[in-house]
Amino acid sequence: xxxxxxxxxxxxxxxxxxxxxxxxxxxxxxxxxxxxxxxxxxxxxxxxxxxxxxxxxxxxxxxxxxxxxxxxxxxxxxxxxxxxxxxxxxxxxxxxxxxxxxxxxxxxxxxxxxxxxxxxxxxxxxxxxxxxxxxxxxxxxxxxxxxxxxxxxxxxxxxxxxxxxxxxxxxxxxxxxxxxxxxxxxxxxxxxxxxxxxxxxxxxxxxxx
Numbered sequence: 729x730x731x732x733x734x735x736x737x738x739x740x741x742x743x744x745x746x747x748x749x750x751x752x753x754x755x756x757x758x759x760x761x762x763x764x765x766x767x768x769x770x771x772x773x774x775x776x777x778x779x780x781x782x783x784x785x786x787x788x789x790x791x792x793x794x795x796x797x798x799x800x801x802x803x804x805x806x807x808x809x810x811x812x813x814x815x816x817x818x819x820x821x822x823x824x825x826x827x828x829x830x831x832x833x834x835x836x837x838x839x840x841x842x843x844x845x846x847x848x849x850x851x852x853x854x855x856x857x858x859x860x861x862x863x864x865x866x867x868x869x870x871x872x873x874x875x876x877x878x879x880x881x882x883x884x885x886x887x888x889x890x891x892x893x894x895x896x897x898x899x900x901x902x903x904x905x906x907x908x909x910x911x912x913x914x915x916x917x918x919x920x921x922x923x924x925x926x927x928x929x930x931x932x933x934x935x936x937x
Contacts, residue, residue, distance in 0.1 A: 812911030
């Protein structure tokens with residue numbers, strides 16, 4: 729998978745559980761380099777649920793040791809139109825670098841590396857326990873992306889980790905309870921809907937003749 733340049737950044741203000749929370753979604757083109765962990769989902773369109781049980785945010789994005797979930801909805805003209813989440817999480821410090829829930833991030837991309845990064849605890853600089861849930865409409869933001877081969881990759885990474893001069897790890901880890909999930913909303917690609925419409929129009933014309 730190739731590395732591409734970031735193309736846009738936007739902050740979406742969402743109302744979650746009755747309170748306003750800033751959640752950042754970035755449109756990007758970055759390849760996933762970790763070893764994928766396949767999780768079975770039903771083929772075709774619909775909400776696809778990824779379990780975060782036993783997975784942690786440790787290394788910066790693109791690190792080969794990062795945990796990467798692979799969802800395969802089957803080849804076809806599909807698009808990722810939205811993201812949902814229901815998380816109970818914990819951020820803790822390792823070494824001298826302070827931990828923060830906002831350091832826990834996800835990259836959700838297709839096989840070409842196109843997709844978004846998602847920061848569910850954006851603006852929350854606290855360590856320790858946190859919980860958040862909600863949904864963001866990527867299509868409404870112009871950040872939906874195609875998955876022509878049916879593969880979706882979700883990389884867990886941390887933004888605030890470095891190695892000191894003596895090679896001691898300095899940073900933070902983030903983890904989630906076993907029932908924490910990320911939901912990916914898969915719909916027919918916009919182009920496929922247009923083709924279906926044209927096909928229906930052609931049939932209607934033939935019937936009128």
